[in-house]
Amino acid sequence: MKSQMKSVFIAAIFGIFSGQLLAADPWPSHTIKYVVGFGPGGANDLVARVVAEGVSKQLGQPVIVENKPGAGSVLGADYVAKSAPDGYTFFVGAGGLVTNPMIKASMPYKEGDLLPVGMMAVSPSIIVVSADSKVNSLKDLLALANEPKGLNFSTAGSGSTPHFVAEMLKVKAGGKYEIIPYKSGSEGMVAVISNQVDATSEASVVVIPQIQGGKLKAVASTWNKRISALPNVPTTKEQGFPEVFIGHWAGVFAPKGTPEPILEKMNKAIDAALKTPEVQNRLTPQGIEPTPGNRAAFIKFLTDERNRLQPIVKRANMSED
Secondary structure (H helix, E strand, O other): OHHHHHHHHHHHHHHHHHHHHHHOOOOOOOOEEEEEOOOOOOHHHHHHHHHHHHHHHHHOOOEEEEEOOOHHHHHHHHHHHOOOOOOOEEEEEOOHHHHHHHHOOOOOOOHHHEEEEEEEEEEEEEEEEEOOOOOOOHHHHHHHHOOOOOEEEEEOOOOOHHHHHHHHHHHHHOOOEEEEEOOOHHHHHHHHHOOOOOEEEEEHHHHHHHHHOOOEEEEEEOOOOOOOOOOOOOEOOOOOOOOOOOEEEEEEEEEOOOOHHHHHHHHHHHHHHHOOHHHHHHHHHHOOEEOOOOHHHHHHHHHHHHHHHHHHHHHHOOOOO
């Protein structure tokens, strides 16, 4: 009798323990969502979709991309910041995540409400002029800026990456710059092609088709190394201006409160996906450089970006349009 009761007791304990294990499903147990703060077809959207496929294979669960554009990516970021911190909703952020709080009068979420998970890729910004321009190098461009008429430089609005490039050039090399804001980087690029303005700087993924089509001429890459898709285009650093440094980056963030083990596991999945030939072969030909790394490296990158860009925002008196 005692033996029978002991067996029943052990079975009950085992059942409870097994039920607890089943209740606490290991992460991830269902579909994960990457929220992109821009519309479909842009650089961040493209990167998110390629990397999402790679991460899905690493984790064994679907990773879908959802676009929530608006307010310079603030709407998408706010949506994720207010989502459940359960590891199933992430934000694919860009440079605006760093610069929006510097430029906008108010923000719907706090900076600490989104936790850095991992860097995905960078589309270096390429300084371009029209194909028939007399400018053939960064030196030529700066010489034009120092002529009496100065240099017309198109941007995608106040605080955009092209705006930062123009301000960096102005501070480090001097000259006269007429900064002309357009509604988008694509419009600013078209203005250069049609010779309405002298130059602009846009993401490599945006300008490469126009360079290859003979409509634009690349003057310099603003990243710290030459990019695979434009190996003959020297960097600003190579041409004597290492401080003119910025790129259109994409990285993954999670809502505050997401468990540390989930953050680490997602980082490792992103890192592994970026190192696969499949992901690299889809991104690099378009001028997008996969940027694998751990969370510490991504956090350092974001800190460095804030410290580097904040003085430029103040000096240029940048504010939302």
